[in-house]
Amino acid sequence: MKKFLIYIAAAVLLISGAVIKGQDKFTVSALKALGAPNNPRVQVTWDRFYDYGELTSMLKKLNAAYPELTSLESIGKTYEGRDIWCITITNGKTGAASDKPAYYIDGAIHANEIQGVEVALYTAWYLLESYAQNPFVKNLLDTKTFYIVPVENIDSREAFLHTPQSLRTGKVPRDDDGDGLIDEDAAEDLNGDGFITQMRIRVKGGRWKADPEDPRIMVRCAPDEEGEFELLGEEGIDNDGDGLINEDGPGSYDPNRNWGWLWRPDYIQGGADRYPFSLPETKAVADFLKKHTNILGAESYHNSGGMILIGPNQNEEDIIYPRDIQLLDFIGQKGTEMIPYYRYINTWKGLYPIYGDENNFQYADLGILPFVNELWTPRICSAGRHPRTKRGKSRTSSIRSSCSTKPFSTGKSSIIHSTAELK
Numbered sequence: 001m002k003k004f005l006i007y008i009a010a011a012v013l014l015i016s017g018a019v020i021k022g023q024d025k026f027t028v029s030a031l032k033a034l035g036a037p038n039n040p041r042v043q044v045t046w047d048r049f050y051d052y053g054e055l056t057s058m059l060k061k062l063n064a065a066y067p068e069l070t071s072l073e074s075i076g077k078t079y080e081g082r083d084i085w086c087i088t089i090t091n092g093k094t095g096a097a098s099d100k101p102a103y104y105i106d107g108a109i110h111a112n113e114i115q116g117v118e119v120a121l122y123t124a125w126y127l128l129e130s131y132a133q134n135p136f137v138k139n140l141l142d143t144k145t146f147y148i149v150p151v152e153n154i155d156s157r158e159a160f161l162h163t164p165q166s167l168r169t170g171k172v173p174r175d176d177d178g179d180g181l182i183d184e185d186a187a188e189d190l191n192g193d194g195f196i197t198q199m200r201i202r203v204k205g206g207r208w209k210a211d212p213e214d215p216r217i218m219v220r221c222a223p224d225e226e227g228e229f230e231l232l233g234e235e236g237i238d239n240d241g242d243g244l245i246n247e248d249g250p251g252s253y254d255p256n257r258n259w260g261w262l263w264r265p266d267y268i269q270g271g272a273d274r275y276p277f278s279l280p281e282t283k284a285v286a287d288f289l290k291k292h293t294n295i296l297g298a299e300s301y302h303n304s305g306g307m308i309l310i311g312p313n314q315n316e317e318d319i320i321y322p323r324d325i326q327l328l329d330f331i332g333q334k335g336t337e338m339i340p341y342y343r344y345i346n347t348w349k350g351l352y353p354i355y356g357d358e359n360n361f362q363y364a365d366l367g368i369l370p371f372v373n374e375l376w377t378p379r380i381c382s383a384g385r386h387p388r389t390k391r392g393k394s395r396t397s398s399i400r401s402s403c404s405t406k407p408f409s410t411g412k413s414s415i416i417h418s419t420a421e422l423k
């Protein structure tokens with residue numbers, strides 16, 4: 001995680017330096033942030049995921065251990081009533097947080113893209129625990145402010161960690177199929193293994209076969225090859241007897257299509273929900289950002305794909321000032337040099353067009369220079385013991401999509417997998 005911190009530090013320094021001081025040349029002096037905290041006041045092991053209760057406790061411990069460097073506030077409540085925490089980090093003795101250029105960080109607006117939360121928490125922990133020993137970090141916190149919201153979509157992230165559900169959406173109830181019933185037919189873990197996975201059925205001559213190394217993984221057969229399986233969709237039953245399976249689960253919108261800049265209704269932009277900021281979580285974060293006009297740069301952590309993304313997120317390139325693009329390009333490309341297997345991509349050119357996302361709202365409405373960081377990539381596995389890239393496309397097929405998959409470390413593979421089999 002340290003490399004992410006260095007990359008963020010570089011982004012903070014460069015954005016604030018360029019905007020505040022009008023420097024002509026960008027530098028990479030943020031590399032001075034190298035080094036791990038010694039003897040931390042708050043002991044944390046970074047080998048697991050932390051749920052809402054645990055991360056709340058961690059933030060309170062950091063706040064108690066570093067009262068002079070932190071303040072902790074709830075910036076709003078989620079639909080299910082959990083606090084959306086923001087930890088503000090700066091040296092209060094050198095000036096109020098609001099008087100300094102600031103960098104904003106958040107994680108897990110998409111709830112099943114869970115590990116951005118730990119990256120955001122690690123950033124807070126690293127900054128605080130390094131302050132006394134690391135002159136660069138000390139200078140950073142003496143002159144700049146960090147606002148860190150480790151998790152936006154807490155309700156569904158809790159569901160990910162404690163139930164078989166893997167939800168991108170939040171939990172605000174919605175009638176997805178217009179039958180007058182709300183969230184009446186969610187997916188079910190039929191085989192009781194703790195995961196809701198894709199189901200498969202044995203069919204002679206099917207288009208899929210089991211991966212020889214890991215038979216849970218489905219590999220698409222070559223056109224002239226006879227397979228053994230067909231895919232049936234996710235596990236579940238027809239709870240309401242309407243002939244459709246799992247047609248109306250919890251929520252079922254996309255919180256990252258609910259923001260105010262170029263918002264489009266659901267029939268144009270799927271997942272947009274009813275109107276901009278109709279969701280309590282996006283409204284809370286937007287209100288916070290609007291109130292803190294000292295925020296100059298931002299980073300939102302998603303999963304997956306190993307990408308540093310910038311806007312604009314549709315064909316509206318002229319909304320970004322050329323000077324801003326220069327700075328984003330410099331930081332983004334520097335990030336790809338620092339973080340293995342990452343690519344620097346403009347979203348609508350390199351991925352797909354999006355309306356109403358957080359990233360564009362931050363830039364176009366608020367003048368913040370934002371990045372989206374798509375954590376994790378299968379190519380990291382290919383560098384180790386898992387030789388994925390050698391077999392390339394046939395293995396991963398075309399079904400995996402970025403920003404909607406799960407990391408291997410959760411035990412829920414991002415590759416099509418079928419632990420539930422219909423005989």
Ligand SMILES: [Ca+2]
Pocket residue numbers: 174175176177178179180181182183184248
């Ligand atoms: Ca319904």
Ligand SMILES: [Ca+2]
Pocket residue numbers: 189190191192193194195196197235420
């Ligand atoms: Ca299951």
Ligand SMILES: [Ca+2]
Pocket residue numbers: 185237238239240241242243244245246247
């Ligand atoms: Ca149904």
Ligand SMILES: [Ca+2]
Pocket residue numbers: 185186187188236237238239245246247
């Ligand atoms: Ca169901």
Ligand SMILES: [Zn+2]
Pocket residue numbers: 110113302303403404
């Ligand atoms: Zn995402």
